Amino acid sequence: MKYFIITGTSRGLGEAMALKLISPEHHLICISRKKNNDLIARSSLMDYYEYDLSNIGEIHALMEQVFHKIDVTNAEGIYLINNAAVLAPFSRIEQASSQELINNLHINLLAPIVLTSCFIRSTEQLHIEKRILNISSASAKHLLPGMSVYSAAKAGLDIFSTSVGLEQGNESTAVKIVSVWPGMIDTRLQEEARNASKDTSASASADIFRMVKDRGMLASPAVTADQLIKLLLGNSFHQGSVVEELRV
Numbered sequence: 001m002k003y004f005i006i007t008g009t010s011r012g013l014g015e016a017m018a019l020k021l022i023s024p025e026h027h028l029i030c031i032s033r034k035k036n037n038d039l040i041a042r043s044s045l046m047d048y049y050e051y052d053l054s055n056i057g058e059i060h061a062l063m064e065q066v067f068h069k070i071d072v073t074n075a076e077g078i079y080l081i082n083n084a085a086v087l088a089p090f091s092r093i094e095q096a097s098s099q100e101l102i103n104n105l106h107i108n109l110l111a112p113i114v115l116t117s118c119f120i121r122s123t124e125q126l127h128i129e130k131r132i133l134n135i136s137s138a139s140a141k142h143l144l145p146g147m148s149v150y151s152a153a154k155a156g157l158d159i160f161s162t163s164v165g166l167e168q169g170n171e172s173t174a175v176k177i178v179s180v181w182p183g184m185i186d187t188r189l190q191e192e193a194r195n196a197s198k199d200t201s202a203s204a205s206a207d208i209f210r211m212v213k214d215r216g217m218l219a220s221p222a223v224t225a226d227q228l229i230k231l232l233l234g235n236s237f238h239q240g241s242v243v244e245e246l247r248v
């Protein structure tokens with residue numbers, strides 16, 4: 001049995017990856033604030049946690065519950081996909097509220113860090129395949145006004161992945177960790193970026209997101225999910241790497 005812990009499965013890319021992974025050989029453990037009943041209805045091998053990942057202090061307790069669902073005697077691989085993220089605040093930094101800044105960094109950076117720490121601790125003794133895929137973004141390097149915190153979080157996630165890869169090395173019990181830029185995908189997060197109102201400080205950036213949509217440049221979540229799963233389960237999952245371009 002392969003076990004997949006996936007965050008942000010209520011919609012978008014996380015939902016698409018979970019849908020693709022449903023199989024009698026896969027046990028899925030999904031995490032988001034809103035339960036995805038459609039997903040739950042499609043699989044008898046799924047546990048769903050309605051959890052707000054901005055609640056950093058309780059993540060270790062959540063992961064204890066998650067690992068109770070994993071039967072290590074039959075596990076052939078355990079995978080963590082840190083996918084949940086928020087765009088807000090989509091504004092110049094001085095116009096963002098402190099709460100928005102805290103939320104962004106908690107969900108986009110600190111939660112994946114704590115989840116990774118718990119994952120490595122819980123699987124330390126297991127001689128099976130253990131992999132973490134961090135869903136990052138080209139925004140880590142390609143900067144736009146209004147996205148400073150989102151970009152900082154994603155750049156942090158890339159550096160974190162490479163650093164942990166260095167720590168884990170290539171020992172037989174090492175957890176392999178990779179950060180990936182998935183490309184631009186037609187999801188709610190993109191919609192949010194397009195819909196920033198004309199009079200906000202990020203309106204020039206919103207124009208770019210509208211242009212990308214109008215020109216048909218957004219990938220479907222299903223196609224990107226396929227590429228990400230191939231990366232996660234394939235031979236190109238190189239310890240500590242940041243994958244900037246997904247290949248089919």
Ligand SMILES: NC(=O)c1ccc[n+]([C@@H]2O[C@H](COP(=O)([O-])OP(=O)(O)OC[C@H]3O[C@@H](n4cnc5c(N)ncnc54)[C@H](OP(=O)(O)O)[C@@H]3O)[C@@H](O)[C@H]2O)c1
Nearest residue numbers: 008010011012013033034053084085137184185187188189
């Ligand atoms: N779409 C793109 O073009 C694009 C490009 C580059 C990178 N990405 C990355 O791809 C990943 C998926 O994004 P998406 O486009 O699919 O976004 P999305 O449609 O907005 O979905 C985001 C997911 O994250 C979950 N989430 C948000 N806040 C949460 C919280 N506090 N606690 C738990 N879960 C939370 C949401 O669930 P709930 O609201 O139910 O909690 C939802 O399932 C993100 O890491 C994003 O940065 C996307």
